[in-house]
Amino acid sequence: MKDLTLKQNQFFEALKENYGKDALPSLSAIKELLGYKSKNSVAQYFNVLKKKNIIEEKNSRYYISQDFLGARLFSSKVRAGFASAMEDEVENLISFDRELELNKTNVFIFRVSGDSMVDLGIFEGDYVSIKKSSYAQDKDIVLANIDGGFTLKTYRNKNNKVWLEPANKNYPNLYPRSSLVIFGVALGIMRKF
Amino acid sequence: MKDLTLKQNQFFEALKENYGKDALPSLSAIKELLGYKSKNSVAQYFNVLKKKNIIEEKNSRYYISQDFLGARLFSSKVRAGFASAMEDEVENLISFDRELELNKTNVFIFRVSGDSMVDLGIFEGDYVSIKKSSYAQDKDIVLANIDGGFTLKTYRNKNNKVWLEPANKNYPNLYPRSSLVIFGVALGIMRKF
DNA sequence: GACTTTTATGTACAATCGTACATAATAATA
């Protein structure tokens, strides 16, 4: 694991064990936890880990680098086995919340009902991240209110004609009779098994 | 939203926007970020949010409580219009990261290649949350190494026979010749449009 | 109108922070 001595590795494992993805507390607090008598012991380990980019600063707090924690993107190129895959070099860390902008105030979640979008792999019960918007572009997947009812469909806009298109041959296109109000555009979906 | 004034809510939204699930920095740092001239402005907002359990302490660092992170679930019962739906009472806040356990150390992400699972709505490019495990139950979706190659399939275990089942009629079942090593069980998927 | 709460700024201060520097025993290495 990246040229750490035994003690350094023990120290790092203790950090992982106790703080995980959370911000690391003060040197003194870690000193107390690990039973050192001087916070400088901790500071010296910190310097080692910092130099090796195992811990890094963010908003003036220290964190264990994401490369050493959590949901790393598993590279399909890796063939050498699981262990090596987990301890390999720099991997991307992905947050679904971040990718689908869940913590923005203009984004909310819609739960799919029905099977009108199955051909696009959108199944009943799926969670859809919806970004609030009154406008959409051709082929965007939108949450819309057409003639009074909510629905998730592909938005079509062609030759000055506007309609909603399901992704299921068994359903017809929806041409708005009175009104078509777009509530938001889908950013992505999440499905829990 | 839990009896916050307009300003308090703006303050809180700014925190969410800037720090999300990370630890909050010092009062001074937030003061600078939000353009206040006294860190006490921030301290007073902090007191309000603390009292309402919107932010909480952990390892002597402050975090936004999990209950307030993530996006709100859009209730399909709401028919009265978009505005009211957005400003309603207590809503479920959903975090995809939390649901699919992305911040656990034994969970990683695998990117789907190929179309062997399309019938289950798992498409090429989808992100799959995989919980590390050597065992699986019948009908779990697993990431496995069969005869040397990685693949995402449905794990089948019936009458002492084990095989991997694709979700696409064009593909055959995979019966392990030499070895079948399960790497993990899929918890769910994310797709970004 | 009278009263209260909210919002914003400012000053003061003890406690704690991280860093720097020093010392020395131990472990690793050449």
Next chain:
DNA sequence: TATTATTATGTACGATTGTACATAAAAGTC
């Protein structure tokens, strides 16, 4: 063996921390 790196403890210090207290304009409430 000689030399270097690691590990552990300690002291010192300026910077920063969060809290407390005070003031006052603005907004909200009765």
